[in-house]
Amino acid sequence: MISVLIPTYNYDVRELVNNVHKQCVDTGIDFEISIVDDYSTNSLSCENNEKLSILSHVNYTKNKENLGRTATRNKLAVEATFEWLLFLDADVLPKDTMFISSYVSAINKEHECIYGGISYTDRKPNKELILRWTYGKQREVKTVSQRKKFPFDVISQNLCIRKSTFLKCNPEKYNAYGMDILFSYNLKMENIKMLHIDNPIVHHGLEDAVTFLKKSLNAVESTYNMEKEGLISNDARPLQRVYLKLQKGHGLLTFQKSFALVKKQTFKNLHSAKPSMRLLDAFKLSHFIKLKRNG
Known part of the structure; x- marks a missing residue:
């Protein structure tokens, strides 16, 4: 009935797998849990995860090279037994x-x-870790009614989807940070029938501020590159729409000059105990404007 698919890299997924396995058994459904390690460098996590194969209907394999999250998820989907796929990131728990x-x-x-x-x-x-936690609490945690306003905006840490639909929408050949942007856009373009329910996971794997800011800028760069290559429209994301609004009002240069005056304070704030999401937005917008100007 359902294939639970978990890509992992240098992360011990025993608690997650044991939790989900017990629930599947208790529910009495036909299931499999497939774990693919994307060529981890942490031998201890590999050894611990490999032991999960003793559980019924649990498979563990390891890539022969680092393929990236998108390609690993595609591999999991192609090899899945059942029609419905449940994707879970390694650092979450029901x-x-x-x-x-x-x-x-x-x-x-x-x-x-x-x-x-x-x-x-x-x-x-x-x-x-507060920056990543604050971002998650303020930007990712949404009620069902809030999600229904933008039904195609999903975060694939916790996603149940038909196999054929996933393979149609997953950007297999595009390996970069921020691929949920393209995946969500493809869901919209294909007019996929979405259902939002109140069934969250808890995200535990928080990055430190330095790592998260780097990933945030990488996601901005992915948005820029995908727009440039015609994979998404120039107004697919809020970031792009703000850019277009500033451009229309001839405000891009003014914004950049103003941000330059507070850049150091912004950077300090984003590493503080009370980071501002508005300043994070400005930080990313400034980077996007720079990419557009130099592109």
Whole structure:
């Protein structure tokens, strides 16, 4: 009935797999759990994850080279046994014990993709992780009604989807950070029938501020490159729409000059215990404007 697919890299997925495996068994469905390690360099996590193969219907394999998350997910999908795929990132855990049964109850012929949402713990993490935690709490955690306003905007950390639909929309040959942007855009272009339910995972794998800011700029660069290559429209993302609005009002140069005056303070704030999401937006917008100007 369902293939649970987990790509991992240098991460111990035992808690996640044991949790999901028990839920699948308790639900009484036909299932498989497939784990693909993307050529991890951490031998301990590999050894621990490999032991999961002793569980019924659990498969563990390791790539012979680092393929990246997108290609690894495509490999998992191609080799999956069942029609419905449940993608879970390695650093998440189901929020409750009804996680699998909630997806099973939602599966029907009317929808091709089911998104359960994301949550974060209420407890603040260490200072170096607060930026990523704050971003998750303010930008990624959304109610079902909020998600329905933009139904194709999904985060693939927790996504249940038909195999044929995933293979049609997944950008297999485009390997960069921020591929949910293109995946979501493809869902929209294909007019995929979406269903949003309240069935979140808890995201535990928080990066420090330095790593997260680097990834954020990489995602901006991915947006720029995908737009340039015609893979997405020039107004597919909020970032692009703000750029177009500034461009129309001849405000790009003014914005860049103003941001240059507060760039150091912005960088300091984003590494502080109270990071501003508006300043993060400005930080990314400035980078996007620079890419557009130099492109």
